[in-house]
Amino acid sequence: MATMLLSNCDTLVTMNDARDELCDVSIYADNGVITQIGPRDTLPASADSVIDLSQHVVIPGLINTHHHLYQNLTRVIPEAQNAALFGWLRSLYPIWAGLTPEAIRVSTQLGLVELLRSGCTTSSDHHYIFPGDCKLDHQIEAALELGVRFHAMRGSMSIGESQGGLPPDAVVETEKAILADSQRLIEQWHDPARYALLRIGLAPCSPFSVTKDLMCESTNMAREYGVRLHTHLAENVEDINFCRETFGMTPLQYAESCGWLGEDVWHAHCVQLDTNESAAFAHTGTGIAHCPCSNMRLGSGIAPVRRWLDQGVRVGLGVDGSASNDGADLIGEARQAMLLQRVRTGADAFSAREALELATRGGASVLGRDDIGRLEIGSACDLVAWRTDTIAFAGFQSDPVAALVLGNPGAVSHAVVQGQHLIDEGEFTQLDLRALLSSHARIAKDLLEGTGV
Numbered sequence: 426m427a428t429m430l431l432s433n434c435d436t437l438v439t440m441n442d443a444r445d446e447l448c449d450v451s452i453y454a455d456n457g458v459i460t461q462i463g464p465r466d467t468l469p470a471s472a473d474s475v476i477d478l479s480q481h482v483v484i485p486g487l488i489n490t491h492h493h494l495y496q497n498l499t500r501v502i503p504e505a506q507n508a509a510l511f512g513w514l515r516s517l518y519p520i521w522a523g524l525t526p527e528a529i530r531v532s533t534q535l536g537l538v539e540l541l542r543s544g545c546t547t548s549s550d551h552h553y554i555f556p557g558d559c560k561l562d563h564q565i566e567a568a569l570e571l572g573v574r575f576h577a578m579r580g581s582m583s584i585g586e587s588q589g590g591l592p593p594d595a596v597v598e599t600e601k602a603i604l605a606d607s608q609r610l611i612e613q614w615h616d617p618a619r620y621a622l623l624r625i626g627l628a629p630c631s632p633f634s635v636t637k638d639l640m641c642e643s644t645n646m647a648r649e650y651g652v653r654l655h656t657h658l659a660e661n662v663e664d665i666n667f668c669r670e671t672f673g674m675t676p677l678q679y680a681e682s683c684g685w686l687g688e689d690v691w692h693a694h695c696v697q698l699d700t701n702e703s704a705a706f707a708h709t710g711t712g713i714a715h716c717p718c719s720n721m722r723l724g725s726g727i728a729p730v731r732r733w734l735d736q737g738v739r740v741g742l743g744v745d746g747s748a749s750n751d752g753a754d755l756i757g758e759a760r761q762a763m764l765l766q767r768v769r770t771g772a773d774a775f776s777a778r779e780a781l782e783l784a785t786r787g788g789a790s791v792l793g794r795d796d797i798g799r800l801e802i803g804s805a806c807d808l809v810a811w812r813t814d815t816i817a818f819a820g821f822q823s824d825p826v827a828a829l830v831l832g833n834p835g836a837v838s839h840a841v842v843q844g845q846h847l848i849d850e851g852e853f854t855q856l857d858l859r860a861l862l863s864s865h866a867r868i869a870k871d872l873l874e875g876t877g878v
């Protein structure tokens with residue numbers, strides 16, 4: 426079994442139950458699991474892999490709880506730059522209808538690489554559009570090849586425009602096909618074991634793109650197989666109005682009627698939930714993926730995260746699809762989450778460490794995991810490190826941990842996932858970045874030219 430020694434960490438943020446922050450300690454991992462933490466001279470003298478983390482601040486790998494990786498192919502499309510959610514979607518659906526298996530593979534890897542640079546070692550993804558011969562398998566294989574920890578959510582859309590839905594008919598699937606493929610994916614790919622690198626979940630896209638029957642059948646299948654459920658909910662005022670006009674319910678009431686509350690469920694956004702509705706989330710253990718940059722970009726509002734946490738709601742962070750954020754910087758997302766709560770409630774409303782907790786322990790809780798999001802004996806060896814002898818940390822000597830959120834730390838110098846060294850001194854160890862960027866540029870160009878954009 427492979428061993429790893431991460432030596433002489435200047436500052437180690439454990440995110441354990443005591444929230445310990447340790448100085449000048451080392452970490453020893455065996456087969457991707459942390460077995461010892463302590464002074465360098467108390468740990469084994471050698472290991473298969475050794476990383477010197479002196480002059481670094483080290484934290485658990487960040488966890489992204491909501492994304493649409495394929496959307497990095499369609500950033501800053503002019504027609505979508507100043508649109509709210511529904512108009513934004515209508516302008517982009519026709520472009521996404523041109524996706525290919527290669528486009529899914531390449532956009533998945535580029536998006537995960539971008540996240541990894543920002544400190545993210547675990548990401549979920551909500552992929553809900555499958556034109557032609559596209560399958561979720563193309564994304565899964567790309568993520569496994571890269572080596573990040575991945576939660577692949579089998580998204581779906583079943584109501585096209587002709588049936589009163591938002592997406593064009595050309596990008597929806599039959600419910601029979603969706604459920605059959607969902608079952609196949611779970612049986613073929615889902616790994617329920619501790620430290621799993623890959624898990625599968627079910628994720629009908631939204632109340633305005635699938636039927637209630639599909640929501641309910643997905644609930645039944647997910648609970649039969651023990652996998653998690655995810656969708657968009659109460660993102661903006663249009664979302665609220667659609668549910669009231671179509672179902673005669675609020676989004677929360679609709680979700681509850683479909684069985685979509687519980688510890689195995691998390692919803693993206695939830696900006697428009699009122700106090701009683703978020704209390705229902707807390708009572709049932711339902712999670713939320715908070716996506717502050719996307720909410721600002723689309724003018725959806727400021728989610729009341731301070732209130733959610735005070736009520737006991739489980740909250741993680743998400744960068745959301747690149748087309749509604751136009752970037753995938755998870756440490757930056759933590760900063761925006763902190764700043765927005767201060768705008769909403771006051772300068773003392775949200776601390777830098779609370780923001781880091783959303784991005785680590787919070788995300789792990791939302792994804793139903795206790796083996797990541799912290800650095801302690803028995804946890805997965807998923808960690809990221811930033812050099813502190815850089816311009817970004819100049820003047821931050823008194824508190825390098827807060828500097829990660831209050832400042833702008835830039836790209837990580839090291840990233841480790843399950844004991845595998847994926848970024849070494851800022852360089853990717855598992856891929857040719859130039860070749861990936863070249864392929865991505867070609868595919869994005871072909872995708873836009875194919876729709877006349």
